[in-house]
Amino acid sequence: MLTSSPPGVSRRRFLTSTAMAALLAASGKAFGDVIRGTQPFSPFDYAPPETLPGGRWYFFTPDEARTVEAMVERLIPADDLSMSGKDAGCAEFIDRQLAGSYGSYERLYMQGPFQKGTPEQGDQSEFVPRDRYRRGLAALDAWCHASHSKAFAELPGETRDEILAGIEAGKIELPGFDGKLLFEIVLGNTMEGFFADPIYGGNKDMVSWKMLGFPGARYDYRDYVERHNEKLDLPPLSIAGRPEWKTKG
Amino acid sequence: MRKLALLTLALVGGLTGTAFAGDQSDFVTVERGRYLAVLGDCAACHTAPGGKPFAGGVPIETPFGRLVGANITPDRETGIGGWSLDEFQRAMSEGVAKGGYHLYGAMPYTAYTKVTAADNAALFAYLKTLDPVHNEVETNQLPFPFNIRLSLFGWNLLNFTKGEYVPDPRQNAEWNRGAYIVEGLAHCGTCHTPKNVMGGDKAGEALRGNVVDGWLAPDITGHAHQGIGKWTTDEFVAYMKDGANRYDIASGPMAEVVEKSSSQWTDADLKAVATYLKSLDGSPAAPPAPLAAADPRMVAGRAIYEDRCSGCHVGQGEGITGLFPKLAAAPLVNNADATSLIRVVLAGSRAGATDARPTGPSMPAFAWNLKDEDVANLLTYVRNSWGNAAPPVKAEAVHELRGEMQP
Numbered sequence: 001m002l003t004s005s006p007p008g009v010s011r012r013r014f015l016t017s018t019a020m021a022a023l024l025a026a027s028g029k030a031f032g033d034v035i036r037g038t039q040p041f042s043p044f045d046y047a048p049p050e051t052l053p054g055g056r057w058y059f060f061t062p063d064e065a066r067t068v069e070a071m072v073e074r075l076i077p078a079d080d081l082s083m084s085g086k087d088a089g090c091a092e093f094i095d096r097q098l099a100g101s102y103g104s105y106e107r108l109y110m111q112g113p114f115q116k117g118t119p120e121q122g123d124q125s126e127f128v129p130r131d132r133y134r135r136g137l138a139a140l141d142a143w144c145h146a147s148h149s150k151a152f153a154e155l156p157g158e159t160r161d162e163i164l165a166g167i168e169a170g171k172i173e174l175p176g177f178d179g180k181l182l183f184e185i186v187l188g189n190t191m192e193g194f195f196a197d198p199i200y201g202g203n204k205d206m207v208s209w210k211m212l213g214f215p216g217a218r219y220d221y222r223d224y225v226e227r228h229n230e231k232l233d234l235p236p237l238s239i240a241g242r243p244e245w246k247t248k249g
Numbered sequence: 250m251r252k253l254a255l256l257t258l259a260l261v262g263g264l265t266g267t268a269f270a271g272d273q274s275d276f277v278t279v280e281r282g283r284y285l286a287v288l289g290d291c292a293a294c295h296t297a298p299g300g301k302p303f304a305g306g307v308p309i310e311t312p313f314g315r316l317v318g319a320n321i322t323p324d325r326e327t328g329i330g331g332w333s334l335d336e337f338q339r340a341m342s343e344g345v346a347k348g349g350y351h352l353y354g355a356m357p358y359t360a361y362t363k364v365t366a367a368d369n370a371a372l373f374a375y376l377k378t379l380d381p382v383h384n385e386v387e388t389n390q391l392p393f394p395f396n397i398r399l400s401l402f403g404w405n406l407l408n409f410t411k412g413e414y415v416p417d418p419r420q421n422a423e424w425n426r427g428a429y430i431v432e433g434l435a436h437c438g439t440c441h442t443p444k445n446v447m448g449g450d451k452a453g454e455a456l457r458g459n460v461v462d463g464w465l466a467p468d469i470t471g472h473a474h475q476g477i478g479k480w481t482t483d484e485f486v487a488y489m490k491d492g493a494n495r496y497d498i499a500s501g502p503m504a505e506v507v508e509k510s511s512s513q514w515t516d517a518d519l520k521a522v523a524t525y526l527k528s529l530d531g532s533p534a535a536p537p538a539p540l541a542a543a544d545p546r547m548v549a550g551r552a553i554y555e556d557r558c559s560g561c562h563v564g565q566g567e568g569i570t571g572l573f574p575k576l577a578a579a580p581l582v583n584n585a586d587a588t589s590l591i592r593v594v595l596a597g598s599r600a601g602a603t604d605a606r607p608t609g610p611s612m613p614a615f616a617w618n619l620k621d622e623d624v625a626n627l628l629t630y631v632r633n634s635w636g637n638a639a640p641p642v643k644a645e646a647v648h649e650l651r652g653e654m655q656p
Contacts (some may be wrong), residue, residue, distance in 0.1 A: 041611045043596035044655060049619055220560040237556050244552035245623055247545045 058099035093193030093202030137183030282375025288436035290510035294318035314391035408449025413483035427525025472531025491605035504601030550630025577635035
């Protein structure tokens with residue numbers, strides 16, 4: 001989470017102005033007015049995507065990071081289609097998301113009472129994502145130490161696959177934490193990291209977009225809509241740009 | 250009852266008619282003066298934003314330091330209430346104020362000297378009708394030694410030719426009217442004519458473009474490549490009156506000129522100005538050959554253009570008439586100097602708002618997303634595609650302007 005607020009229109013200002021507009025509209029006076037030159041504009045104004053620079057862990061301890069990397073490496077293994085989830089930066093993506101508003105479920109109602117609920121009622125857990133990772137990863141390593149005398153990250157790939165499959169199926173019970181809750185969130189976040197824009201830490205070099213042929217964060221296809229039955233092979237575009245922007249030679 | 254009302258109306262009408270009949274010519278003069286004040290955009294410097302009309306206080310940053318627009322309301326102590334018409338005439342035509350001190354060139358007397366005595370009288374009559382506002386303005390805020398007004402004596406010798414506009418008998422009345430407006434009250438050359446080291450006009454280069462305050466006041470001669478030679482008279486009138494034609498939307502300082510001044514000119518005057526400007530010779534230098542499309546800067550620039558610009562300005566730089574300026578064959582794009590282009594890409598820009606186009610659309614800023622080299626390559630591509638040809642933009646130029654604008 002960036003601490004400095006962007007110079008664009010803040011959420012509060014937007015809501016206030018919307019409320020004002022609604023009031024004006026309700027009073028019936030605003031109709032038919034000509035709005036002149038009043039669009040908010042200031043030089044250099046922009047609403048930047050919130051990103052964090054790489055090269056460090058923001059939420060995970062080094063041990064936690066190692067465990068998460070060992071998990072995402074097995075959830076998306078390297079094969080002839082793409083690099084692994086670890087190499088694509090999924091752990092970095094998850095770390096930065098946990099450091100931001102997602103980590104505390106800032107936008108969700110998270111007050112009690114917490115009840116088990118039915119499966120149809122969805123996630124009823126009292127734990128926010130940061131708790132799920134911190135407690136879940138500790139429980140996972142504790143279980144691995146007890147049954148294999150090693151940390152999860154130190155185990156061979158096949159063993160890790162078996163453990164993850166066991167947790168997913170509910171056959172392995174982690175000490176003191178719901179293993180399924182951990183598995184679900186890691187799986188979901190890994191996919192998000194693999195397919196999200198690279199500016200958020202995952203999807204290194206737009207690897208997943210290249211794999212799918214997804215052209216990325218493009219704005220406009222008017223020059224292409226009438227080119228039927230043709231393979232366009234548009235290179236993917238990140239919010240930050242694409243390699244073709246750089247001068248070659 | 251109805252009859253009585255009508256009778257009363259007629260009586261009142263008759264009375265007022267009588268009362269004002271004697272002032273009829275005065276009214277015409279004052280009204281003409283008001284229009285001349287619009288033509289000269291006096292308010293640009295003499296009316297502070299949100300301030301009383303013509304009460305002064307607009308700071309003008311010059312390369313030599315700060316000057317402030319004077320109070321020209323008829324207040325006796327702080328305005329020009331104590332001035333005679335002759336004193337006003339002298340200020341306009343010689344740059345010498347009441348009391349004999351020299352005015353700085355920010356008050357464009359080098360242009361206003363062309364204004365006829367009759368027009369000055371009308372302007373003065375109009376200014377006399379304004380509400381007097383007591384507002385003391387310290388106009389000279391220049392640092393030493395520029396704050397010594399006597400230095401202007403020497404400046405005038407080198408840079409100033411006094412004299413009312415003399416019509417050119419070889420040209421028609423419309424051309425002469427245009428020349429009178431451009432060279433006189435509208436003082437277009439103040440921004441658009443290249444300047445020498447003293448800030449005076451460079452001889453023989455009138456209206457060929459000049460950088461002011463980090464904006465390029467572009468070439469507005471009849472040059473086909475970088476001037477307005479290819480604009481039709483209607484396109485020129487649309488730009489000046491509505492703030493936009495298919496090539497361009499008035500932005501930056503020119504947006505203000507359009508809003509406060511040229512949008513209120515008569516169509517006849519706008520056409521006269523178009524006729525005159527389009528007749529002016531531009532730079533004799535041949536336009537450069539466009540860069541090859543395979544040049545690495547062009548290849549990189551094209552990718553950036555497609556990803557960041559073509560959504561609005563369209564694939565072939567055609568723009569959308571009335572909303573997004575056309576970049577192909579646009580004179581501003583083809584000017585040798587790219588300052589304004591760099592500026593709007595970095596910081597974005599808002600167009601002027603006029604009665605015809607009240608919204609004032611804006612272009613977003615790209616400084617957060619495009620590095621200096623990206624902006625340079627992008628503009629190099631735009632300036633050398635679709636029939637455009639202009640010198641490539643260097644990353645250093647972008648870096649410098651970014652630093653000035655965002656210290």
